[in-house]
Amino acid sequence: xxxxxxxxxxxxxxxxxxxxxxxxxxxxxxxxxxxxxxxxxxxxxxxxxxxxxxxxxxxxxxxxxxxxxxxxxxxxxxxxxxxxxxxxxxxxxxxxxxxxxxxxxxxxxxxxxxxxxxxxxxxxxxxxxxxxxxxxxxxxxxxxxxxxxxxxxxxxxxxxxxxxxxxxxxxxxxxxxxxxxxxxxxxxxxxxxxxxxxx
Amino acid sequence: xxxxxxxxxxxxxxxxxxxxxxxxxxxxxxxxxxxxxxxxxxxxxxxxxxxxxxxxxxxxxxxxxxxxxxxxxxxxxxxxxxxxxxxxxxxxxxxxxxxxxxxxxxx
Numbered sequence: 001x002x003x004x005x006x007x008x009x010x011x012x013x014x015x016x017x018x019x020x021x022x023x024x025x026x027x028x029x030x031x032x033x034x035x036x037x038x039x040x041x042x043x044x045x046x047x048x049x050x051x052x053x054x055x056x057x058x059x060x061x062x063x064x065x066x067x068x069x070x071x072x073x074x075x076x077x078x079x080x081x082x083x084x085x086x087x088x089x090x091x092x093x094x095x096x097x098x099x100x101x102x103x104x105x106x107x108x109x110x111x112x113x114x115x116x117x118x119x120x121x122x123x124x125x126x127x128x129x130x131x132x133x134x135x136x137x138x139x140x141x142x143x144x145x146x147x148x149x150x151x152x153x154x155x156x157x158x159x160x161x162x163x164x165x166x167x168x169x170x171x172x173x174x175x176x177x178x179x180x181x182x183x184x185x186x187x188x189x190x191x192x193x194x195x196x197x198x199x
Numbered sequence: 200x201x202x203x204x205x206x207x208x209x210x211x212x213x214x215x216x217x218x219x220x221x222x223x224x225x226x227x228x229x230x231x232x233x234x235x236x237x238x239x240x241x242x243x244x245x246x247x248x249x250x251x252x253x254x255x256x257x258x259x260x261x262x263x264x265x266x267x268x269x270x271x272x273x274x275x276x277x278x279x280x281x282x283x284x285x286x287x288x289x290x291x292x293x294x295x296x297x298x299x300x301x302x303x304x305x306x
Contacts, residue, residue: 016291044207051215061214068206071213078217085218087251089225090244094236096226104226111222113255120248174299177270180259181277181294183252188281190249 001129010136013122016182017114017141023175025049025148028058030169032149033156037066045153049146053112056081058149088116095130103135110138112145114182121186269301 028049033041048058057078064074088111096104115138124130229240263270277294281287 015288038207039203047211051211052218054218057214065210071209074210075213075217078214082218082221085221086224087247091248093225093229094241108222109219117252174302177263177273177298178291178295180263181291183255183259184274184277185281185287185290187252187256188278
């Protein structure tokens, strides 16, 4: 399969995530800057979105950061809230067997709910092509998430006096449904497969 | 300000370490192994994915206004369109727009 075709497939599949991640990321960034009680919120928003890539903790963790929760307690909370991530790799073990160390580390970092769901659901059978697909998809979705969070934090920090962040949030309100819709679509197709194979 | 920076650097590093360790767990256990994976791991991987997606659906309802009719109307539209047209992007965009309209109408 040609590289360009794989790129187009990944780009098309990432569009629902574009809606979800920018909207959800924006909320997380606004929250961190407005309620996190931290200086340089855009910097921390950028770093945490790039290195955690988890909407759950970026949103649920903010009130605890504001209260200066200890790093140990934050670790335990992350462990409890995100334990599901420990199962995602099982579906990828075979497909990512001969991938170089750093490349594999990046793919592992990007095992988010949405990325995982798309990678598992991809119809690409050829292992090399699937790997390319996963890599491009990860880069795209990662950039959407970072852009959303950072933009949210910058909006509050720099433009807070001119633009009401709540007004911007109210326009995009409801866009987070795109994530639920993505899971519903993938689940529907998985059920259809089960019926077709009659197992 | 200085204390703030140190604190946030620690929190960002902690979040990175825990999230990455969770995602890397299966690879730590089975990644270094040469030869084929044990059959139960392959089966578990295939079996676990619809379970995870199903769980994510339930979990995602907590992130929307699940006490109102809006997400259920939009979800029915999304699944219905997907069964009928088999076009993921169409189903997702139509479902999301329906949800955004429904919550603005206070359904």
